[in-house]
Amino acid sequence: MLTHRKVTTVVIGAGNRGKNYASYALQFPHLFQVVAVAEPRKHARERIQIAHTLSEERCFTGWESLAEEPKLADCAIIATQDQQHVQPAVALAKKGYHILLEKPMAVTEEDCRSIYEACREAGVMLAVCHVLRYHPPAKKLKELIDSGVIGEVVNINHTEPVGFWHFAHSFVRGNWGNKKRSTFxxxxxxxxxxDLIAYWMGNKKCVRLSSFGSLHHFRNEKKPKGAGSHCLQCSVEATCPYSAKKIYLDPAPPEPRWPMSVVCDIEDAPEGYLQKLKNALETGPYGKCVYDTDNDVCDNQVVNFEFSDGATATLTMVAFTQHTCSRKTEVYGSLGQLVWDESKGHIIQHYDFLSRESKIHQCEESLRAPPNWGHGGADFFLIEAFVKAVATNDKEYIISGPSVSLETHLLTFAAEHARLSGSVVRLDKDPRWIV
Ligand SMILES: NC(=O)c1ccc[n+]([C@@H]2O[C@H](COP(=O)([O-])OP(=O)(O)OC[C@H]3O[C@@H](n4cnc5c(N)ncnc54)[C@H](O)[C@@H]3O)[C@@H](O)[C@H]2O)c1
Incomplete structure (x- = not known):
């Protein structure tokens, strides 16, 4: 059993992600303790207060009032929405809190750099929640690449299949559908x-990239003839795969859970959660026609990367997939290939060109994650590593630290710049993209 000194934390933003990381303290109370929460939504704040037995004066309605107090804990979990990361991260780093910061670090290059600088100047640790770096199959892939079993890496082909209904939920109707509200x-x-592509490529630096993408489908001109503005009153609902009725109500699970829990605060529903859910779908954004909202983010995008030694990589993000976020990665090397297809489990297939034999590598580490942790258990491994780093004052446990995270955020901004400007971005020539 893991042992180290108990680490204390404050939770900033007790929504889905904040509640998730805080639960590590409930499962491992000898290692981690939540000592305060900042959250404007009463129900979400009280949920943390009750679960972690916090006194009234340790419950704040926002990070702003918590930051006025003397330092209350070793670290801060910052899990507010995308555009609300920079201010609490900078303020709490300056107060001496080690920071666990949800991704994206921030939504502009300038703000990402401010967070990086604030943590560096304050001498605090920063872990960005690039949870997949901590995911056992992603780590195993890195280990195999670094061991040289496939020789030199020449190309990585990586796909993120977002999932057709998941995209409609989060990136059309939901929190991440509009650039002004969140980000691209x-x-x-x-x-x-x-970030994963950069992680697997290791010391090779990306020198050039290009990108194409569009909002292809979820547009007003694609609205079917006769469709209404809300799915529950739509005459062609039966023929629409993106119908809110199909996503949230057919059938609604007996107990509230994600994604229904995002539609409304259904745990706090005296009229019964099903009724509250239906009411929210009748009038709120999650019941709107997907062809009739204010969404403006790409539903498909590709990025091409060229690395310092001539190796290449391609990333495909696409909404229109059966699987939801079961990434697929092929790594092609001079001596063999590695394939990780998450829809098939936590295994890596290795094919060796010399022997012409295939081998399956199981990721036993995955079994260590307690049940129900997100991203296939990766969320657990991230919080475990961060807490261990704080307890032992050893930042080596954090593999998504400030420099690598800033670097890969800058790569992502550069890719979007390439898409919007229709140009090939030279990363090695422009200080805007260099840490
Ligand atoms: N690492 C990952 O894989 C991953 C996955 C999903 C989401 N995210 C990111 O995590 C972040 C949170 O996402 P979520 O789904 O938990 O969102 P959420 O909306 O459920 O939670 C955000 C919370 O912040 C609270 N908040 C608003 N203003 C505040 C303030 N001034 N002080 C304190 N709290 C405040 C909100 O009331 C809300 O409860 C986002 O940036 C999102 O992009 C990361």
Missing amino acids: SLMAKCCHDV
Whole structure:
């Protein structure tokens, strides 16, 4: 059993992600303790207060009032929405909190750099929640690449299949559908994937990139004839795969869970959660026609990378897939290939060109994650590593630290710049993209 000194934390933003990381303290109370929460939504704040037995004066309605207090804990979990990362991250780093920061770090290059600088100047650790770096199959792939079993890496082909209904939920109707409210979809969804490609490529630096993409489908002109503005009153609902009725109600699970829990605060529904859900779908954004909302982010995008030694990589983000976020990666080397297809489980297939034999590598590490942790258990491995780093004052446990995270966020901004400007971006020539 893992042992180290107990680490204390404050939780900033107790929505889906904040609640998720805080639960590590409930499962491992000898290692981690939540000592305060900042959250404007009463129900979400009280949920943390009750679960972690916090006194009233340790419950704040926002990070701003918590930051006025003397330092309350070793670290801060910052899990507010994308555009609300920079201010609490900078303020709490300056107060001496080690920071666990949800991705994206921030939505502009300038703000990402401010967070990086604030943490560096304050001498605090920063872990960005690039959870997939901590995912056992992603780590195993890295280990195999670094061991040289496939020789020199020449090309990586990586796909993020967002999932047709998941895209409609999060990136059309939901929090990440509009750039002004959050950020562009490559950043919101695939800063993880850009980061993974850089992680697997190791010391090779990306020198050039290009990108194409569009909002192809979820546009007003694609609205079927006769469709209404809300799915529950739509005459062609039965023929629409993106119908809110199909996504949230057919059938609604007996207990509230994601994604229904995002539609409304259904845990706090005296009229019963099904009724509250239906009411929210009748009038709220999650019941709107997908061809009739204010979404403007790409539903498909490709990025091409060229590395310093001439190796290449391609990233495909696409909404229109059966699987939801089951990434597929092929790594082609001079002596063999490695394939990780998450829809098939936590295994890596290795084909060796010399022996012409295939071998399957199982990721036993995955079994260590307790059940129900997100991203196939990766969320657990991230919080475990961060807490261990704080407890032992050893930043080596953090593999998504400030420099690599800033570097891969800049790569993601550069990719979007390439898409918008229709140009090939030279990363080695422009200080805008260099850490
Ligand atoms: N690492 C990943 O793979 C991953 C996955 C999903 C989401 N995310 C990111 O995590 C972040 C949070 O996402 P979520 O789904 O939990 O969102 P959420 O909306 O459920 O939670 C955000 C919370 O912040 C609270 N908040 C708003 N203003 C605040 C303030 N001033 N002080 C304190 N709290 C405040 C909101 O009330 C809300 O409860 C986002 O940036 C998102 O992009 C990361």
